[in-house]
Amino acid sequence: MGKFSAFLLFFLTSAMLMAQQIVPAQIVAEHQQFAKFESNSIFSPASRSGISVPEEVTEYQVLDLNRSALKNLVALADENISLTLPVNDRENLELQLVEQKMEGLIIRESDGNRYVKYNPGRHYQGVIKGKPGSLVAISFFEDDVMGFVSDPRTDGNLVIGKMQDKSENFIVYRDDKLLGKLPMECGTEDSGEAYKAEDLFHSSGDRALSDCVKMYFEVDNNIFTNKGGMTPTLNYITGLYNQVKTLYNNESINTVASEIFVWSTTSPYTGTTSSAMLNQFLAYRSGFNGNIAMLLSYSASGGIAYVNTLCNSNSDYRMGFSSIGSTYATVPTYSWSVEVVTHEYGHLLGSQHTHACVWNGNNTAIDGCYTTEGGCANPGIPSGGGTIMSYCHLTSTGINFTKGFGTQPGNLIRNKVTVATCLSACPGSPTPTCTDGIQNGQETGIDCGGPTCPPCPTGCTTNSGTLTIVLDQYPSETTWNIKNAANAVIYSGGPYTTPGATITVPLCLPNACYTFNIADSYGDGICCAYGNGSYNVVVNGSNVASGGQFTFSQTKSFCINTSSGPTCTDGIKNGQETGIDCGGPTCPPCPPTCNDGIKNGQETGVDCGGPTCPPCAATCSDGIQNGQETGVDCGGPTCPPCAASCTDGIKNGQETGVDCGGPTCPPCAASCTDGIKNGQETGVDCGGPTCPPCAATCSDGIQNGQETGVDCGGPTCPPCAATCTDGIQNGQETGIDCGGPTCPPCPTSGETSLGAYYFETGWDNWIDGGDDAIRYSGPRSFEGSYSISLRDNSGAISSMTSPTYAATQYAALKVEFNFYSYSMETGEDFYMQYSNNNGSTWTTIATWINGTNFNNNTFYYTSKSINKSQYGFTNNSKFRIVCDASTNSDLIYIDAVKVKGLATAAMPGESSENMVALSSIWNDTDNEFKVYPNPATTELTIQLPSDRGSATTVSLYDMMGRKLVSQLVADGDNTVSMDLGRLNSGLYILSVIADGEVIHTEKVSVITED
Missing domain, CATH: 2.60.40.3080 (Immunoglobulin-like)
Known part of the structure; x- marks a missing residue:
C-alpha cells in the first residue's frame, strides 16, 4: 500500500471512531433510550395562489402556521420533541429534536452600554427520522420559526422561515439553486502554506474537545433597524447562532455564544467592502468577551477573517466580518448567512479554502468549485454537494450541511481546538471530580456517592440544614455558594434554567463560621422587578440568612456553635436574638441595618425604605406613593380611589380631561373627543387639520361639500364671486380662470411649457425621494452630463417628485422625458403618478415594464398625456416617477423632463402615450x-x-x-x-x-x- 493510500485509510478510520456526545444524531439516539419525544404539528400546507418566489426556487412548499400551537410549544419547553414538517403535497418529514440551551450568554446594547433583558426562544438540534446522516437545526419564538433541514441524499438544504411579503405565510424550500445568486466574496487570502499529513489527523492532545470555543457577536445597526427593535434582532441572531452551533456540534466541536453586542444607535461601521468593515471593527473594538469575534452586518458583501489565530495574544487577529443576508426577493436566506458565519469562523479556527493547493498531504486541492489557489490541478466538482470551506455554492452541486467541513478541514479544526491552551469548559457543564467540593456528576453528596466517589456518610453527624432559593423569571442570572472560614467553597449552585422554580439544597455543617454568597449577573437581584424570588438558609431549625432584594450580589455571614445554649457573646444568631449576639429580650439592641429582619432606623418597612435601604414593595398602607398608586396609598388598580384634584393624573370629579377642564381645573388642550369647539376645530370636535371634517354648511367658514369656494357655489350655496384661481369659468372669463378683462389671456396654441428640466446644475426644483434617488453623472445620462438615477422598489424613497403646477386652465397635461435602464430584470418596471392635492394622495397614470415596453442598455423617449376631465386638475398639481425594481443594482435613469399644459384634451380612443427606442432613430x-x-x-x-x-x-x-x-x-x-x-x-x-x-x-x- 502506498504512503498516500495509507494516509487516507488512517484519515477515514480516525474520523469514524470519534464519538462525541454533542453530535446531534448521537444525542437523539441517547435520549430515545429513556425519554419520550412529544409530538408537535405547527405547520400545514397552504395554497401557492398569489405567492411570488424567485425563479431559482423551484422546490418549495408554502405553509400556514398554527400560532396557538407554536405558543404552546415555546411555553411547555419540552426537552425532546417530534415535529411534522410538510415539504410538498405528498411528503411530510418527521423531525426528532433535542433542546440545546444558551447558557452564560451576555447581551449588551450600544445605547448606554447597557445590559439587555431577553426572553430567549427555544432552540433545537436533531435529525430526520429514518434518514441516517441527516441534520436539523430549528429555533422557535412566540411568532416566528427559523432553521434548516439537511439530508445527505439530496442537493442543498431545506430552509424554513417566514415569507418576506405581505402575507403571514411561512415557506420551506431547497436552497441549492438560490445560493449561486448570492456570491460569496470571501476576502480571506489562502496562505499557500501546505498542511502536513499529521496536521490533518485528529490528535488526542492534552485538552478535551468538551472545552468551549467562546464566540462573540457584534450586530450592526442596519440589522437592528431592519428587524424593528431589540427582541426581533436577538431572535434572529440567536436563531442564526443555533444553526452555526449545530454545524460545529456535528463536527464534535463545542461552541458557546459568550456575548451579543447590538448597535441600537448609529454604529461606527460604514465600509463598503468586507476588508474595510473588518479594519473599522479592529480599530473600534479593543478586546472582547470571547475567544473569537465576528461583526455581522447587511453592509458590503461576503466576509473576511484571519487564518489560524484562535489563541493569538493580539485580539485583533481573532476577529472577522460576515456580511449576512436578510432575504432574496420574497424568501428568507438563513442558510446563506449560516454558511458565511460558519465559513469565516472556520478561517479563525485554522482552515484555508478547499480549492487551495494545501491538502491531502501532497499539496493538492480537495475540490475544484473555484479556480485552484497555488497552481495545482483542478480535481473537479464533488458530487452530492460541497463543504463549508468551499465555493461550491457557485456551482450546480451547491453546499450540503450534512457534509459539514469535510474530513480533512474537520480534522484540522478539531486538532487546533484540542491543543488550544486558551479554552475552558463550557458554562453549566463543569467536569465533575471527587475533590472539587461540590455535589455534581453522579455524586449523592459533596464529593461522595455514585459509581466513582467514596460512599457518603449515612447521616449528618454535625448540624443539618437546608438552603431554599425561589428563583425569579431570569434563572440563568443566579449563582450562589457557601464558603467556610478558610474561604473555601463547600457548596455552590447555578445558573439555573426554569423561571420561578424552588431550589432546595440539604446542608451538613460542622460548628464554624460561614458566608452565604448569592449573585445576579444582570444586577437586579431575584426580587422584585421580575418575580418574587427569595433565599433562606436554615440550620438546626433557625434561619441564619435570608433575603432577595439586592443588586449584583449579597453576602450573609453566620456561625454555628451547638456546644452550649444561646448567649449574647457566642458569635451566633440564636435564641430570640434578631442579629448575631444582639436584639431580642435579653441582648443589647442591634444597630439598624437593611438586612436584620426588623423595621428600625429610618426604614419605612422591614429592611426597606428610608434613605439607606432599598425601596419597599408597594402597599396601600405604607404612607408612600409607590407601585401603581396615583397618590399616597390611593389610586391605581389595587388601592382605593384618590380624592379628585387637578394634579392626581386621573380624570375624575368634574374634569373633562385628565387634570383639566371643569369649573376648578385649567382648560384642557383641544382634542377631537372633548365635546368642545377648541384648538383649530371649525366645529365641535370636527374640522381643522387634525379632526374629522364637519358636515358641510354654507356658513361654516370652510370650502367643503360641493362648494366651489368658502361657503359659496355648488347646488346648495349662493354663487361665489368670480376669481382667476377658482378652477371655474365664471364672471367675464372666456376660459377656466383665463380671459376677460381681469384674468390672464387663455392659451391660444396647443401647448404651453410649464417647465423643462435637464439636472445639469442640480435637481431643478424636483424633490429627492431619499437614499434610492441620486443625481447621476455619466454615460447613462441622455443629454449633457447629469440625469436622475432611481433604484430598488422602496416606494417614495425610490422616486423623484416634480414642482407644483397651476393647472386649472388646461384641458390636458403632458409629461415627456428620456430614460435608460440598467440591470433591471424582465417584468420589473417603473411608473408615473399624478396628484391634484400637492402630494397627499397619488394616482398611477402610466407603467413601463422591462421586456414589454423597453429593454436594458437602450435610450428611450416617452410621453404621457392626461385629461382634466378624468383627473380633476387643480393649482396643486404634481407628478412623480417611481422605480419598482427589486434590488439596489436595478436602476432607471431619467433625463430631459418636460411638462406642458395643453389647450385641447385627447379625443376618445386617441393614444395618450408615446414610446420610441432612440437607437432605432439614431442607428448609432x-x-x-x-x-x-x-x-x-x-x-x-x-x-x-x-x-x-x-x-x-x-x-x-x-x-x-x-x-x-x-x-x-x-x-x-x-x-x-x-x-x-x-x-x-x-x-x-x-x-x-x-x-x-x-x-x-x-x-x-x-x-x-x-
Missing part, C-alpha cells in the same frame, strides 16, 4: 457597449463605443476582486476578443477603463465545456 451602433456571448465558454467579444476616449484597458476580475485577464485596446479599435480558456465556470466582472476612469462594468458568466 458605434456608440454602444456590447458584450457577447454571455454566458461565454472559451472566448468573449467586447464592442466599445467609438467616442469612449483614449488609453482604453479591458480587464476581467473574479468575485474576490483579483484581476485575471487584462488587454490594452488601441485607439480606433472598437472590437476586442478575450481568451477565456484558462478560466473555471463561475461569475466574473468585466471592467472598461478609458482616460483613467471606469466607463463600463458588466457581470459575465463563464461555463467551461466538459
